[in-house]
Amino acid sequence: MPKMTNHSGWSNHKICGSASARSVGASRRGLAAERPAEAGYTLVALLALMTILSLFAMAVAPSAQQQALREREKEAIFRGEQIADAIKDYYRYRVGVTRQVGDNALPTSMDQLLQGIPIPAGSKNRMILRASAARDPLTIEGEWRFIRPRSESLIEFQQSVMFYAGNVLPPPRDQQIAQLQQFAVPALTNLVNLGRPGERQPGTSIDDDSSGPFVGVASRSRRSSVLTYYGIEQHSQWIFTPLFRN
Secondary structure: OOOOOOHHHHHHHHHHHHHHHHHHHHHHHHHHHHHHHHHHHHHHHHHHHHHHHHHHHHHHHHHHHHHHHHHHHHHHHHHHHHHHHHHHHHHHHHHHHHOHHHHHHHOOOHHHHHOEOOOOOOOOOOOOOOHHOOOOOOOOOOOOEEEEOOHHHHHHHHHHHHHHHHOOOOOOOOOOOOOOHHOOOOOOOOOOOOOOOOOOOOOHHHHHHOOOOOOOOEEEOOOEEEEEEOOEEEEEHOOOOHHHHO
């Protein structure tokens, strides 16, 4: 008998093959459809992360700026008090040499402090001020504002010192500086009618910028401070002078 061919098996195989091909095609189309969705989710997650990082940076920036300002203020106080000590040394030397007191014995320029004072029986000067201290770290220009005797700024700073010290003006230990204090600023015995310091704006009187002898220095910065100096919270109101230091 002639051999019969099983066409049904071949047909079934062909049908199964077609189904498999359709399944693979569908899977590929499904993967292709999923890829844009996954890319979209990744983009959203990246944007969210960038937003969080931006918010964190915005929150940290003011703190970093404040810390940087704090460090500059510490350096300003350190340098300013060095100038106050240099003024004291210069004044004491001049009083001893010229026997004059008051304005005539005070420095009239920063260069005089940087040059130092002569050493007795010596050929060199004793350094009383470092060059770096002659620069104000709170301003770009770095120039200190000179505070003149009997100026409005000095009188208002004395008021702040007295208010901070409980209505008592700290007397300098050095007798010559104590005499200079009486000469450079008027006596304030109480603060009953003076009001709280800071209600006015010290550091703006024109006599601070006039030429002549100076008894202290102050910053030209008018920013509010992070630190306080004798309870004062504005850079321009910080006065560095030997008059009120023990």
